[in-house]
Amino acid sequence: MIFNTRNFEKIRTLAVVLISLLIAFLVISIISEHPLKTIGIFLFEPIRTVSHIGNVVEMSIPLMFTGLSVVLLFRTNLFNLGAEGIFYFAAVVASSVAIHFAANAFFHPVVAVLAGAVVGALLSAIPGILKAKWNVNELVSSLMFNSILFGVGLYLLNYYLRDPQSFSNSSYKFRPSAMLDVIVPGTRIHSGLIVALLCVAAGHYFMYRTKWGYELRMTGANREFAEFSGINTTKVIIMVHLIAGFLAGMGGSIEVLGMYNRLQWASLPGYGMDGALVALLAKNNPASVIGAALFLAYIRIGADQMARMSDVPAEMISIIQAVIILLISAEQFLKFWKNRMLLKEAGVRE
């Protein structure tokens, strides 16, 4: 039987997705002159051609990285939203390696991505250490770090990387050796996808098959209890921050080297906050990050195509995302139904 309490979370996630899609259809039918055609574009255009499918997969890559990063933090019960700033700053670091250093086509991207990831890990450790040692609220400090890293990153972009010949805030072109290879012909899907999938697999193994993963989950469930049962939670919290920063930094580096030939972000790209959405959809489960990232990428590409081919702007998607976040993190949503199922399974007559 599908409708039992064990599947409750899955059913609820599905219900939230359906409700959000219904709201999307509602918004489209209010605005569009040809609602049915527009809905069709929104739903099916992302899988109509190979290049559109490629777009979905390309967009899911950074979402997997930030999603996985946030999953680790949320699972440890750390409300850290710093992936946003780290993603941006790591992209700046990777870009400077890609512009100012030379190496062969294998080592160059590896060095650039690792540089971004390591810087990300170190930056992420700061709120982690502050939290673990002195209980500084990681939410506020990580949010402040987003703005700080954005300011410093933009400064580096404007003063050290900026191409004077370009009009906007854009950097010099990357050296071709630094850019990631396309792995699927006819699309822009780059080798970052392989790294992302490997990271997800490693994240799953780490979380459920290692002692550290166990300690992480214990700390997340109840820090004081974990401490009493002999887990060094200070160490766990700092470690999780390091890994999460490493992943977010890697995501930023890979995104910029895989999808662009110069750095052009004059504002935060938003992937860090999207990571929170992915983590929610994935129910803080590393393996589910893939599906969640693909889903989010799918509706975004759908919205992009819709904006291009119809009269509804792509920003509609932000309304849908807000609804998804509100409903999916709502503990009480559909709870009455779970209770009813529980009673039924226990054999209690209503």
Added chain:
Amino acid sequence: MNELLNIVFSTDFAFSILRVATPILFAALGALISNKAGIVNIGLEGIMLVSALTGVVVSAQTGSAWVGLAGAVLAGLLIAAILGFFTLKFRTHIILGGVAVNMFASGGTVFILYLVSGDKGASTSLKSEVLPNVRLPLVEDIPVLGPILSGHHLLTYVALLSVVAMYYLLKRMPLGLRIRSVGENPHAAQSVGVRVNRVQFTALLLSGLFASLGGAYMSMGYLSLFSRDMTAGRGWIGIAAEAVGRSTTVGTFLSSLVFGAADALANALQILKIPSELVATTPYVTTVVGLTVYAIAETRLKKRKARRHSPSDS
């Protein structure tokens, strides 16, 4: 350098501090009232943005700045009410609720702007109204202080009065007492008959009210139009100001002024070719440093207390 000093020690500069600090102060008051009730509202930035747009659209439609202001406030209250409904009724995590509000606002305002004006960047095609500046009689004749304090935007005075009102509310009014008790210990408050959810909802609405005034100020005073992402992090600076002000009304007010001064200074420092990108990070750096210092002091205090109570352990 002299040039800079001339700028900083002018009445114009002091005037501009108040002008720049107004939206920060509104956001900080919004953060203060919700934090006092134990709710961390990080959706302030989003609420400001939505209100800024609503003010412009409504005032352009009706031709009245006042109706526009009312619209902006209503929009802010509505978002806060939705956030409150989800977090208090459905138990959505408040932080994630705030993330949702911000996500909705940054895209949703562009969406609505495009539907109303056909433009995704700014509301230049809408003929929106601006709220008036107020000249204070008597005060404006005082030398030095007069030109600093008089002639500000109406909402700047509202912000200053709000500080007084907030102080009074938290210290002297029953609602303020209830808000503080709920924030400090909801279970204890409930046990003496305080309706925790209702108090928190009220605090969240007040928070939305302040944020919406800040938003209205941005598009109907500070500038006379709406542009994409125009709040540019002022909601976050407000949260920072509240944190540095240690959740006290006076502290929040003073740190908002300091952050406003830093912002005003950033404009002046451009003459010295000091990069504005870096100056813009000062409020955030200050906050991280401030929070760390407080936290270290608190941990030390706790340790010392623990040692005093259990002499056998040490």
